[in-house]
Amino acid sequence: MPDADPRGRQSTRRIAAFLVVAGALQVSPFAVQVLHTRHSMLPGWRMYQKKGHDICDVRITEVLPDGSRASVPLATLGAGGIVRIRRASDADDLVKRQCAAHPGRDLRLTARCGNWYVGWVTERDGAKASCLPVVAP
Amino acid sequence: MSALLAAVRRVLHSRIGELEGSTRPLALLRMGLALLVLAEWGDQLILVRNARLLPAILSASTLLAAAALFVGLSSRLSAAWTAVSATGVLYVFGAQYGRDFIHNHTHMLVLALWLLALTPCGVSYSVDRWSESRRARRLGQPLSPERAFLWAQPLLVVHLSTVYFWSVYAKRVPAFLSGARLEQLYMTFYGSSEFPSAPLFHPLMVATSWSVIALELFLAIGIWFGRTRPWAIGLGIVFHLALYFLLPVSTFSALVILLYLAAVDPDAVHRLIDSISDPQPGRAGA
Numbered sequence: 001m002p003d004a005d006p007r008g009r010q011s012t013r014r015i016a017a018f019l020v021v022a023g024a025l026q027v028s029p030f031a032v033q034v035l036h037t038r039h040s041m042l043p044g045w046r047m048y049q050k051k052g053h054d055i056c057d058v059r060i061t062e063v064l065p066d067g068s069r070a071s072v073p074l075a076t077l078g079a080g081g082i083v084r085i086r087r088a089s090d091a092d093d094l095v096k097r098q099c100a101a102h103p104g105r106d107l108r109l110t111a112r113c114g115n116w117y118v119g120w121v122t123e124r125d126g127a128k129a130s131c132l133p134v135v136a137p
Numbered sequence: 138m139s140a141l142l143a144a145v146r147r148v149l150h151s152r153i154g155e156l157e158g159s160t161r162p163l164a165l166l167r168m169g170l171a172l173l174v175l176a177e178w179g180d181q182l183i184l185v186r187n188a189r190l191l192p193a194i195l196s197a198s199t200l201l202a203a204a205a206l207f208v209g210l211s212s213r214l215s216a217a218w219t220a221v222s223a224t225g226v227l228y229v230f231g232a233q234y235g236r237d238f239i240h241n242h243t244h245m246l247v248l249a250l251w252l253l254a255l256t257p258c259g260v261s262y263s264v265d266r267w268s269e270s271r272r273a274r275r276l277g278q279p280l281s282p283e284r285a286f287l288w289a290q291p292l293l294v295v296h297l298s299t300v301y302f303w304s305v306y307a308k309r310v311p312a313f314l315s316g317a318r319l320e321q322l323y324m325t326f327y328g329s330s331e332f333p334s335a336p337l338f339h340p341l342m343v344a345t346s347w348s349v350i351a352l353e354l355f356l357a358i359g360i361w362f363g364r365t366r367p368w369a370i371g372l373g374i375v376f377h378l379a380l381y382f383l384l385p386v387s388t389f390s391a392l393v394i395l396l397y398l399a400a401v402d403p404d405a406v407h408r409l410i411d412s413i414s415d416p417q418p419g420r421a422g423a
Contacts, residue, residue, distance in 0.1 A: 011154030014288035018153045021255070022295045025248070029303035040231055043244035045303035048384070052325040053318065057332045074331055085330040117310050119317025 053114035056085045060095060061126065063106040072107065088113055088123035092130070099131030107131055156287045159407030160260035162398050163290060164209065167216065167258040169395040170249055171207035174199065174223060177246060177388045181230070195229055198222040209263020216254035223247045241300075242389035248296060249396060255289035283407070293399035294360060300393075301357035308350050316342035326384065352376060360400045370397045 031037040032044030060072040074083040077098055085091050088111045095109050110126035180186075182196035202219035206212065224247055231239040259265040261283045273280045312318045319342040324330065332338075356373050359365035374394055381390035398406070 007155075008150075011150050013154075014286065015149045015154040017255075018149075018288055018292060021252070021289075021292050025292075025295055025299045029299065029306075033303060033306055040239050041228065043241055043248075044307070045241060045300045046307035047241055047300075047304045048322070048386075049307055052322040053312075055321050055325045056330055057320075057324070058330040059332070074329065082329045083331070084325065091330075114317070114321040115312060116318075117312055119312035119315045119321075 049116055053116050054086045056088060056091060056111045056113040056123070057120065058083075058085050058091045058094075059110040059126070060091075061108045061110070063108060063129070069108070085111070086113075091124065095130040103131075105131055153288050153291060156291070157284060158287050158403035160257050160283050160285050160287075160403070161262065161410055162401060162403045162406045163253075163256050163258040163287070164261035164263060165406075166293070166395060166398055167209065167212060167253060168207050168262065169391075169398075170246070170253055171203045171219065173246055173388050173392055173395065174203040174206075174219060174250070176391070177243060178223075178226060182226070192229055192233070195222060195225045199226050209259045209265050212259020212263050212265050213254055213257070216250060216256075216258055220247060220250035220254055223250055240387070240389075242387060242392060245296070245300060246388065246392055249293060249392065252289065252292045252296060255292065256287065257285035260285050287403060290399050290403070293396055297393065297396050297400070298357045298360060301353045305350055305353045305357065308346075308353075313346055313350075316340075316344075316346045319346050322384070360397075366400060370400065373397060 028042045029045045032042050033046065058074060060074065060077070061069045062072050063069055074085075074094075075081070077083075077094055083094075085094070091109055091111045095107050098107060099105065107130045108126040108128075109124045109130045110122075111124040112120040112122045115121045178199065182200055184193055184196065187193045187196050199219065199222035202215055202222045205215040206219045209215070227239060227243060227247060266283075270280050308314070316339060320332070320339070323342070324332070352372060355365075356369050356376075359369035360373075374397070377390035377393050380386050
């Protein structure tokens with residue numbers, strides 16, 4: 001039987017191909033973002049989500065003898081230059097080095113670190129003294 | 138309901154199934170994507186970095202395919218060849234170098250190559266065109282116009298919209314909505330672990346976060362409609378140039394800006410090129 005409208009049928013075929021490919025483009029991000037499938041070869045289009053969250057917002061304060069608190073700039077703690085602290089434990093190490101160099105200081109550490117989902121997670125709240133009291137031998 | 142279906146069918150036929158137009162934008166896209174493959178991986182694919190057999194074969198294949206794609210030698214085949222090779226590069230080099238090698242923008246580039254292979258990307262500005270013109274001259278026949286059915290060209294726009302839409306979906310998390318993600322990016326790339334003391338810093342990051350979400354949503358949708366398309370493309374170009382300047386995004390910005398070409402009316406691009414071309418071709422050699 002001769003084809004009544006070959007141009008129309010071709011057009012329908014192109015539309016079908018278009019819809020199939022357009023649908024296929026949604027499979028990977030749907031699998032990654034909705035079904036939480038993990039595979040390095042499946043793009044999820046979560047642009048820049050893995051970058052830049054390994055940083056902590058660190059504040060160090062010193063409790064002075066009169067009970068007042070003074071902020072201690074990170075650059076003055078011997079770290080030198082721009083200080084980017086990735087983990088709260090790195091901030092602990094920084095403070096401990098200060099404690100060892102200047103025994104008797106009452107330093108308090110506040111640190112909140114980056115998390116891709118919630119944003120900032122408080123890991124040190126500055127409530128207790130970071131320098132352990134020196135125990136006499 | 139049936140009237141709605143009929144309207145959808147009409148739109149699909151006119152915008153996809155029977156879409157016919159100039160092939161020049163696809164030719165520009167073909168050359169641009171080939172250059173982006175070389176810009177993204179060229180240096181990593183040279184033999185001195187990949188002395189082992191499989192990576193060396195893949196590297197040579199990708200470089201040759203990208204060169205063939207650029208000049209338009211068996212263009213559609215070259216596009217498929219480049220797509221296959223680039224996919225192989227992602228797999229093999231990704232396994233070798235880990236997640237540092239595999240990025241969203243490299244996936245995006247590879248997918249764009251696969252989609253390009255579905256298009257008549259070699260009808261204009263190509264070795265294919267050159268050999269066809271030689272044959273036509275030899276046979277005394279007129280050269281076929283630079284036109285073809287372009288049903289697959291909007292797939293490149295679907296690709297763009299998909300990336301924008303799912304990027305917005307990923308940003309619905311508290312980290313982004315609260316401005317924290319942008320604060321972290323600022324502190325990582327420009328600041329330090331001391332939170333900026335400027336009182337407007339946090340409100341600015343919150344406002345910027347929501348603006349980015351609104352903009353990406355607008356770009357995902359606005360690029361499809363004639364009235365909003367110029368705004369979408371204009372804002373998108375400014376947005377991606379800003380990203381390129383502010384953050385290490387490699388070839389991502391260039392790729393997105395290049396793909397905007399797929400959203401523009403092909404005949405308008407053709408006319409624009411005509412309007413800036415020499416009206417008497419061949420005069421240069423006289």
